[in-house]
Amino acid sequence: MEKLKEDVTDIVALLLDEKKYADLKAILITMNAPDIAILMEELPEPRVPAAFRLLPKELAAETFVEMSPDSQELLVRAFTDVELHAILDEMYLDDAVDMIEELPANLVTRILRNADPKVRVAINELLKYPADSAGSIMTIEYVDLKRDMTVEQAFARIRKTGVDKETIYTCYVTDRNRVLLGIVTGKTLLLSEPNTIVGDIMETNIISVDTSEDKEVVAHQFDKYNFLALPVVDGENRLVGIITVDDAMDVLQDENTEDFSKMAAITPSEDSYFHTSVFTHAKNRILWLLILMLSSTVSGMIISKYEKAFSALPLLVSFLPMLMDTGGNCGAQSSTMIIRGLALDEIRPRDFFKAVFKEIRIALLCAAVLCIVNAARIMVFYHDFRMVIITCSTLMCTVTLAKSLGCCLPMLAKLLKLDPAIMASPLITTIVDACSVLLYFNIATRVLSL
């Protein structure tokens, strides 16, 4: 596969060099838009517009939507006004809005100038919704039916208007004020008699979302209810748009990526790895690195208070990495399980005590096993029973503390309406480190009677 892709890129570059446009076009039209988009990203920049112009109108629009913001900008700059108009004409409105949000202002002006007046108004309307809202990912291209239509009339309407709609498989029944009355699926319509009244077969027990609803919440509705599309309504229950499953899937993937970033102490970014500059990558990472570096000096300050202890028994210092790492790993395990459970709605804020109780029991089990192995190791290599007492009691406390904190902090964040993902491994490790160092030297001074 991998090898094949490289070959195709080489062939395309060659055909462009030799200006064999007809052959190239013959290859491109057998491909799917997402694959053509990947291919275009691999071509040298100056060649992209030439290759893109070979695509038939519809495939061109589909490919354009799949390309990275950088390549879209490159193309928009290269397009004539006529070409720009043609592409906009073929694009779904929600895709056009997504693109516009990424482009510099002067190109946006040019795009809006080249759009049909109706499209321009619709785009401006959609641009008003906040970035993370249901409104920002919806499209206004849906099939609307009336309650008193027959199935036959419904099909006539779908045939007339359906070609430009993002989906025709879920149709929306509205009254004259655009208030959403019901939905009827293409399957129901197809399996009903032609003279059936739409109002009699529509589903009225509808799940809809408000334009201001968080898009992540919307994506989870798709995951939970297996929808193909979901209606978006305003405060008066008037239908303003629909969200389709492909957009929901993108949101779900973006949200997962965001959680991965946050949990690794990185400020999330929307761009892909290679489309983000070194400087931006560094900027996204440095803030948390600084915060965590400075807070880990607390552990250092605690250590320096116990100079006497580790001067008396230098072996004490050599168990620090083991204790700190194990505490960090235990915290990482619990916080990850809890953060993921909260994201998937498997754990709810009211399960707080149930979860903490569970984590404490897990911690005791894990700590017991770790202590046994640790004690055996120390007795075999160092024959020092005092170290067994000191390290095992510290381990016991650290593991329990790490797992409790790993459970409590994300849940508290959720209760405070913060994102639980920031309460992940790096932060918890830093807190647990300080506590375990304090515990360790305290226990050590007592056992060694210093």
Added chain:
Amino acid sequence: MEKLKEDVTDIVALLLDEKKYADLKAILITMNAPDIAILMEELPEPRVPAAFRLLPKELAAETFVEMSPDSQELLVRAFTDVELHAILDEMYLDDAVDMIEELPANLVTRILRNADPKVRVAINELLKYPADSAGSIMTIEYVDLKRDMTVEQAFARIRKTGVDKETIYTCYVTDRNRVLLGIVTGKTLLLSEPNTIVGDIMETNIISVDTSEDKEVVAHQFDKYNFLALPVVDGENRLVGIITVDDAMDVLQDENTEDFSKMAAITPSEDSYFHTSVFTHAKNRILWLLILMLSSTVSGMIISKYEKAFSALPLLVSFLPMLMDTGGNCGAQSSTMIIRGLALDEIRPRDFFKAVFKEIRIALLCAAVLCIVNAARIMVFYHDFRMVIITCSTLMCTVTLAKSLGCCLPMLAKLLKLDPAIMASPLITTIVDACSVLLYFNIATRVLSL
């Protein structure tokens, strides 16, 4: 919302207590299957079968599919043979197979005995596919058309057979040997004239997957191409089933959960947090904790070799947590970005050097900022220029090393066909710890001329 759900649970329990079944049924039938399933999970176990029996047949099957394996088992045990037959009759085959895979053997025998002979054969057929293959998540209930049918005949066939099909929005055109010739969407059929020949409007440039394809790869195809369904073929390109977008979304979410677990050094489990016992949780976590605990003793052994250094300058020890934590955090950031990029196909194995080069530049930028802040802090609090030299040069090396390893190890895992997610923060932290401790004391002994 949260409050409302609790209220509903209380009301349902109350209605069950007072045997007000008609009222309860009236409430339940206004709800969606996933919500009823959640409600059932909250009821006391002995009440679940009584509540479940109130559901109309179709809703009962839909609800059953959404329930946890434990509750499904509880219900199957409570069902009479007639009830079991009725539920099986309403379920899609892929859902029935998913359920059977989770049940104990004696219940499976009972289920198969109560299924229609045709269904039994189909279930047995599907059970043969390996757990992570496309075959294991596909359904065999699709609409198949013939190439020489007219659109009108196609609709007649959809009307006749469509009610039991998982989707009617993508239809599959096969020849008499079931070889897949093309696909035609419901939209195309609806927008075509009744006497058009299916063979003329079908899409022949089809993306299909093999029954043995990894289900994660399949899920990514949905994400990339925005499909609603994908055909599954055997070695001879014969159509054996289809996979629908809702199942692909589930696979995508499961895969993300699996990555989160692995990256936190947890053996992944398929069950939800509260459906997994304390013992199983502990078992899933202890293996990596032990491995990492034992490997972190390497850092300890290195430290104990440098007793002389930290006896001479005890302040050295107090910077250990800062150095180890920062190294760990830097490694976590890089490995997370690379693992996620590989999972999303944004980073490919052949980008190895490009990625390493990028990470090194990011590392140098981050390290520079960290060193400046660290130097300032030490000069203000300790006025010790030697410590500035020692800690900053160690930081510089540790950060660069951590980010390079965080980049290389997941990519190497990918090249070796291993899962990159195991090369995540905990493992990298342990390796970086050992290296940074070694570097630190080496630099220290040189600077302090010990």
